[in-house]
Amino acid sequence: MGEMVIKNFQDDFETIVKEIKKQIVGQDEIIKMVLIGIIAGGNVLMEGAPGLGKTVLVKTFSKVLDMPFSRIQFTPDLMPVDITGTVMINKKENGMEFEFEKGPIFSSIVLADEINRATPKTQSALLEAMQEKTVTVGKTTYQLEEPFFVLATENPLEMEGTYSLPEAQLDRFMFKLNINLPKMEDLFKIIDLTVDGKDEPKLRKCATKEKIVDMKKMAMKLPIAASVKERAIKIMLQTHSDRTDIQMVKDYVKCGVSPRGIQSIIAAAKVKALSEGRFHVALEDIYQMVFPCLGHRMFLNFKAMADQITSDTILREILKKVK
Amino acid sequence: MKKNKIDIILNKLRRKIWISNIVKSLIDVLFIASIGFLCFIIIAHITPVVYVFNKGLILITYMIILGFIVGVLRRPSIVKTALVGDKLGLKQRLETYLEYKNCDVFICEIFKEETEDTLDNFNLLKKYKFNIQWKKVLISCVVCVLSVGIYFIPSLSMDKAIEKQDINKELKEEAKNISELKKNIGQDEEDENISENYKKEILLSLDNLEKKLNKSFDYNEGALQVSDMEKKLKKMNSKNTSEDMKCIAGIFDGLDNEENLQKEMFSYKNVNTYNKLNNEEFTDKEQERISENIKTMQKSSKNYNDKQKELLNKIKTTTEDKNLSGNKLQELIKKDNKKMEKFEKDAQTKLTSMKERLLAKGNEGFKSLGGEEKGADFAKGENDDHKNGEINNEKSDQMAIGDDGNQRIKSSSGVGGSGIGGDSEDDVAKEGKVDKNNKVTRLGEDGNNRSNVKGNWQNEGSITNKYSEDVILVNGEFKSMDSMYNIFKKEGMEYISKQEIPLEHRQLVIEYFDKLNRGQQNGGNGY
Structure with missing residues (x-):
């Protein structure tokens, strides 16, 4: 069984990507990364200006993957109970009864749309679910079903009416992907697909939730050389100003990457290797996962903001050194 | 145990890297040795260095041997070989293989199969190319040729050497x-x-x-x-x-x-x-x-x-x-x-x-080097060897080695005694104060016998051999003695004067001189 999963991994991966590409145009890399995140069991945060197809992308995933899906539209007045659910009083024949009404979090794919429009209090409602895959309401803790992952979208921070995500929240996202404007030819295709009156592409379910769980299990067993792991650790350590000799890190980094960052890199690199038909993790897998995995986990100081230094710039510097 | 295909390829690659290391090491060493050789030759033109060419060649040979040994010692480990292989495009496959070689989990087996397949389509040994630094080889050859050329340029130091x-x-x-x-x-x-x-x-x-x-x-x-x-x-x-x-x-x-x-x-x-x-x-x-x-x-x-x-x-x-x-x-x-x-x-x-x-x-004298006339400087006997006694020679065609004491060969008159002579004139050589240009009376002339002359024949103390010219002879044998002396000087004197006379033959020598003096016990020509 496992052997079949591992041997067909690349095909299954390609099939899902191909199916999503029917709907999403010009975001091939983002599709792959989201799928890697889903299989690796991580949460994905997508940042981009409105109208770039973030929400459509997640909705398409929910259509292609045969698993429960729920969408939460984050607004400033959204309350935590709106996410987790609440205890309701039901009137029954023999009297009144308290019953827990599950919120939208009790799904496999949760779309947290415009997550940074909610207050930090509401955003924090996702913390437990994202990390421990449990929800605690009152004195009761509910276990979420596997697979569970949050696909969140956010508008760029400088936009009106946004609250930046707290560090702890950000750290729980495996990837933060920046959605950019598609290329010219892709925009043509988008127009053709959406406003030219053509029929919407028919999407078929390509993978069940069991399959996704199996794929994750197999991927995590993939062999990885110690030197490759070591390289990932070195990269992570170089993000800490007290553990590096890179001047840029010392100057601009307020808080380096947590060990969760390495876990994310390794897990994502394993899935990536399998998705490319390799049965081991290569260094290039690690290097490619550095930006989506670590960029949002590194917190820069005011000086960096003043000098317009981004975390990607610093990571590039670190990679130059480590490579 | 049957060797895995990957292991076989790894070992072959290892050998190839090893040979490459040896070649690289040899080239490096050849480069250094050629420069050393050039320096050697240049130094030999400044100061005399004997056997400079041979020494240079020995230097190169030793360096090459050293380079070879270093190359042999730099045998790459299997891990290093794997790293090299991975760098050629195998993307950490070999490194991972070495780590999971003994793992029998099915995913590892699949990984090994995939690696073998990859190696089938990826000629690793062909991809690894010897990195021969032709530039260095060329420079080394040019430097060597240059060195040989410089070697043949005549110079005073080289001639001396x-x-x-x-x-x-x-x-x-x-x-x-x-x-x-x-x-x-x-x-x-x-x-x-x-x-x-x-x-x-x-x-x-x-x-x-x-x-x-x-x-x-x-x-x-x-x-x-x-x-x-x-x-x-x-x-x-x-x-x-x-x-x-x-x-x-x-x-x-x-x-x-x-x-x-x-x-x-x-x-x-x-x-x-x-x-x-x-x-x-x-x-x-x-x-x-x-x-x-x-x-x-x-x-x-x-x-x-x-x-x-x-x-x-x-x-x-x-x-x-x-x-x-x-x-x-x-x-x-x-x-x-x-x-x-x-x-x-x-x-x-x-x-x-x-x-x-x-x-x-x-004693052949000092050859004039490079056309310089040197003999004249030494004509007055300035060739001294203080290592073991003195060598003093007043004539350029005579030389002696001092033994325990001082030895002198002089063209002077009289018989030397013990000790070192001064430059006084007209001394009587009884107690051995005879030296350059001294005029001395012959033995027995003033009634002294040989026992009056202190000092042994080159046993201890000093011996001075003197050639007497103006000595009054008892029996008028000056001429014949002179001719005898000339014969002796040619054949034996050179030998005698430079040798220690063994103590046991002392008597014989005394008798010999007695006979030279025609049985005159206390007379003779003062040898």
């Missing part, structure tokens, strides 16, 4: 004779009786001499070494015999004259010094006692060497025949020493002729 080399070659030839001499030791049947210690000591000394001659670049230095060896040889024999005598002195234990006899034995310098023994007569009882002493000595735990044992046996046999006397004992000792003396004489003869050759070569 070549001359030294020629001298050294000749000294090496002489060293071969020493080697022959070493081989001869112990080959004669009689030599077998020479004690092992003595043989060892001789061989060691001859070894040293051979080494010194091989390293020497000066005839005089070589001659000096040979001269030292001569002396050493003589001392060795004397020391050995003296020890033998001390060992056997115990034969006189319990005799009436024990103390005197033993003292005589202990005071051995050479066999001729046992004068007291000559007059000694042993009674039968004393001979019995000696015989018993010998028996006791033979039974004792003391280790006597072959020579001592043989001598004891002979004395014992003689005492048993009641035939032992002081004279007989001296004869036995002499007979025993003859073997040693024979060897010593042979060796001495060879060494002496060697020294003579070297001195003759050294």
